[in-house]
Amino acid sequence: MATMPLTANPRRGAKVSRKRGQLVPALLFLLPALLGFLAFFAWPAARGIYLSFTDYNLLSDPEFVGLENYASIGGDSVFWRSMVVTLQYVLINIVVQTIAAFALAVLLHRFTKSMVIRGVVMLPYLIANVIVALVWYWLADYNLGLINSALDAIGLDRIGFFGDQQYAMTTIALVNVWRHLGYTTLLIFAGLQAIPGDVYEAAAVDGAGEWRVFRSITLPLLRPVLAFVLVVTVVGSFQIFDTIAVTTQGGPVDATNAITYYIYDKAFGSFDFGYASALSVILMLILAVIALVQMRVLRANQSDLER
C-alpha cells in the first residue's frame, strides 16, 4: 500500500490559519476512506496483533500466552524455509517484471502511439488471477501440456514446471510476471508521459543518441515513479498466495510454501489462529521495513524535475 507523503511545514503557520476553514470539508471528504481504513485495516490489524499473543483456535476463546508464539517461530524450520522460498519468488518476480516492464514502457513511449498495442499489453492483467494460474498449470502440464509437447517436438527434455522442486517457484514467479507485466508497464508508461517533451527536444538538439537520452533523461526523471512501482510490486509480491493455492498448494516438498500460504495453512488448516497471527505480524514488520527502506533509498517523494 502506498502512503502519500505529508507535506506539513511548521514554518508556514500563517497559511495554516487561513486554511482552517477548509478543514471541515476536507475531513468530510476523508471520512468514507477513513471509515474503510478503520473497519477493514486498523481494527483487524490491531486484533491480529492481539491474537498473536494468544492460543486461539477460533472455536473457543483466545487464551493469552505472551510471547510463546513468537518464541516458537524462531525454531520453526517450515517458517524459515517459507521465508527462503518467498524471497526466491520476490527476487525472480520483481527483477524480471521490472526490467521487462521498463523496456516495454520505453518502447511504447518512444515508438508507438497505437492504442491497440497499449491495450493488448494490458490484457493479461484483466484476467482473474485464478484463471491465469489454471491456464498456465494446464499449458505447463508435464504430459498433456502444450509447452512440454513443444519442447518434446523440438527434441528437448520435458520439464516438470510445477512438479519439480527446482522449477516450481520460478514457474509461479514467471506466471505472475506475465499477468502483472501490463499493469507495471502502464504505471511506468504514465511516468514517462509526465516527463516534459522539451527535455527530449533539447537532448535531440544537442545530438544525444537514443541510449544517451535513456540514461541521462528518462531514467533519472522516472525515479519517483519507479520507486512507487517497486514499493507496490515488492509488497504485493511478498503476498503471493492465489497462484500457489490453485496450483501446487505449497508443494512439492514445501518448494512453493510461501509465507502467506503457510499462514493460511496454519490458520484454516490447523486452526492455529494465534500462531498464524504471529506469523502475519512478522510479515507486516518485514514489509514495513522494506517499504520504508525503499522510500528512503529511492527518495520517492522528490523529483529531479523540481530544481
Place this chain on the structure above:
Amino acid sequence: MKKSLATTATLAIAVGALAGCSGGGSDDGSSEGSGQGGDVTTISYGLWDSNQLPAYQQCADDFAAANPQYTVDIEQIGWDDYWSKITTGFVSGENYDVFTSHVAYYPEFQKNNQVLPLDEYIARDGLDMSIYQDGLVELWQDPDGVQYGLPKDFDTVSLFYNVQMTEEAGYSAEDLANLTWNPEDGGTYEEFIAHMTVDKNGVRGDEPGFDKDNVETYGLWMEGSGGADGQTQWTFLTASLGWEQTDGPWATSYRYDDPVFAETIDWWYSLVEKGYMPTFAAQEGISWADQLIAGKAAMVPNGSWMTGYVFGAASDTFTPAVAPTPVGPDGQSWSMMNGLADNISATTDNPDAAWEWVKYLGSAECQDVVAEAAVVFPAIKTSTDKAVVAFEAGGVDVTAFTGHVDDGTTVLFPITDNKSDVNSIMTPVMEAIMSGSAGTDTLADANANVNALFE
C-alpha cells in the same frame, strides 16, 4: 482426501449453475399441512457435493411432506469454501443447523463442543445402528464412544483402467480381478504394470530395449505421494501386510517408522525408477482421471467417489472399467474405507428439529433415494445393494468397490487428534521420498515428529 483440481473446478462450475435453483425450492411446499399453531420450523442444511444435491433435495421434499411442521433449506457450497463457511459459522453463531461432515474436520469441532452428541436421541428413538455398513458407526464416535453422526455414505478404493488398452495387451477382466502383489517383486500386479507401460517406440516395459525416459503410456499413475493417509495410493497395499497408520480410531501414536511401511513405499517408488509410473514432477498437473482418459496411463487406483467422473468420460478411445485392488500376501484384496455423516451444530436453535432431519437422512427412506441417484454408496447395507443395482442399470459395474464391505476387507480412514499437523509433517516427507530426493530412512524421524504432537 485431497480433492483433485478437476473435481474442484467441476464443482465450482456446478455451484454456479445450481445457485439459481437452490433458493426457490424451499418457498412453497411447507405450509400445505395443517400443523397446530401453523408455525413451520426451517432447518438449514449444508453440503458440498453438487452431484448429490438433487438426491438430498428429494429427501428434503419428502421429509417436509411427511412432517409439515418442518421445512429444510439446503445450501450447497464447493469443498474449498465449505469448511471456511462452517468454521466461521460456529464463531458467528449463524451456522447451518445440520451439515454434511468429514472425519478430517469433525474431531476439531467435537473437541471444541461445536457439534451435538446424539446418544440420547438415538436411545430415545430406539435406532438400530447395526443397519449401517460395519465400521462406519465407529468413525463418528469420540474417544469415549459418544456418537456424533449417523453414517450417510461410504467410499472404497479400486483400480480404474482403460479396457481398450488392457484387451489389446491380452488381459481379460478376469485376469485383472486376480492380480497378486507382494513388496519383494510386486507379483503379477507389477508384471501387469510393466507390460502395460509403453514407450515412444511402442516397446513395452517388460520387453528388451524399453526406453524408460520416454514413456508414452504409464502402466500405473501416481496421484501425489499420498501424504499421511495414502487413501488411494498405498493403503490397499500396506493393509495386506497387516500394517495400518494407527491402532484404530483416536490412537495417540502413528506407525510410519515400521519397516513394513518403508518396504511398501520402496517398492512403490521402484516403479518410478523403472519408468512404469510417472516421476513426481511428471504427475503434478492435470488430474489423474484426465491422464487416464487421455491414454497417458493404463490404470489408476482411486476412490469410488470418482466413478461418475471417469465413466462419464467414456469415448471411442476410452472404455472405463473397475478392478479390485491386487490380492496381497495375506490372500486378500484390501481397501481404505471412509464415510460421511451429518452433524448437528451446537449453535442450532432447534436441536429437536435438527435431530428429526438427521434421523431422516440416516434412514432407509432417504438413503434409498440417494441409492437411486447412483452417485455414492449409501451407508445402510440394504441401500448399498440398491445403489449397486442403480449403477449397474447405468452400465457401471461397481462390485469391485462394494466387494470390500461384503468381504470385510476394509481399513478405516485414520482418525486422530492433530490430523492437520500430522498431514503437514508427513506430506513434504512423502513428497521428498517419491521425488527421489530422500529415502525411506527419513520416515523414522518423521514419525518421531508426528508422535511428538501427542505428548
